[in-house]
Amino acid sequence: MASLPSDASPNHLAVRAELEMLTTEAFRPELADIDRLPTLDIAKLMNGEDATVPTAVAAQLPLIAAAIDAIAERMSRGGRLIYAGAGTAGRLGVLDASECPPTFNTAPSQVVGLIAGGREAVVTSIEGAEDSAELARTDLDALTLTPEDTVVGVSASGRTPYAIGAVQHARAHGALTVGLSCNAASALAAAADHGIEIVVGPELVTGSTRLKAGTAQKLVLNMLSTITMIRLGKTYGNLMVDVRASNDKLRARSHRIVALATGAADDEIETALTGSNGEVKNAILTILSGVDAPTATRLLTENEGHLRAALAAARP
DSSP states (O other): OOOOOGGGOHHHHHHHHHHHTOGGGOOOGGGTTGGGSOHHHHHHHHHHHHTTHHHHHHTTHHHHHHHHHHHHHHHTTTOOEEEEESHHHHHHHHHHHHHHHHHHOOOTTTEEEEETTOTHHHHSOOGGGGGOHHHHHHHHHTTOOOTTOEEEEEOSSSOOHHHHHHHHHHHHTTOEEEEEESSTTOHHHHHSSEEEEOOOOSOSSTTOTTTHHHHHHHHHHHHHHHHHHHHTTOOBTTBOTTOOOOSHHHHHHHHHHHHHHHOOOHHHHHHHHHHTTTOHHHHHHHHHHOOOHHHHHHHHHHTTTOHHHHHHHHOO
């Protein structure tokens, strides 16, 4: 029997067979001549494809909401939100995690993005790393998982060994697990406590899951982190009251948020922010309740950072 060529090893052939069954990898013959179309026509096609993604996300909102409630419950007890993925999926997790500190004043360790191949893989393709479930276990062990943590495995295909390995390892350690993919009946969803499958269909460019699948994953990750932070009291209404004022733009934004929440004059706002070391929540509490800065800090601590609860506690 002739030996298999190097690119047709048994494992390689098995992966090819798997990909043939995935909706995200399907070929669309009606788009075979897309490269011959005028640029505007291609842009219209792509925009039309992208417009279908929110509908696919909407179909899974009950599952997304259930996952968020479970995440928020654990994070309220000190747990962390950890994303784990490879390639585009991993980069999206790293992006979402990196945006939480400036947006919600979280500690860098509170929302973490793990990508197969490490930080270098964010800017350099190290796609082979996605095939290692052991690498995912090693990356998670470095974080010392606890049962209060949540690990979200992210994979467009739902078959990526790194993402599945992360979820399986986390679950074995008692952590909450979420599997986010873009194919139905995925191995990733089956491995997780909460399986979320956003089926967006074949891509405009066959196999390029940084397109609709990537957009779907970004939308869901936005929901997981943002709504979790809302549940944790990181907003007051729709105002971003835990913003970290680390530059001129954010300092101006902090002032504007206090103004929107209180209707106070500029000088009163500046006095409150200065007395509160720039903390927006504290400044709002001092203005609306009339308490001093130390009392505002105490009330917020006693009410786990929830401004509405602190305001209620400050009332006679």
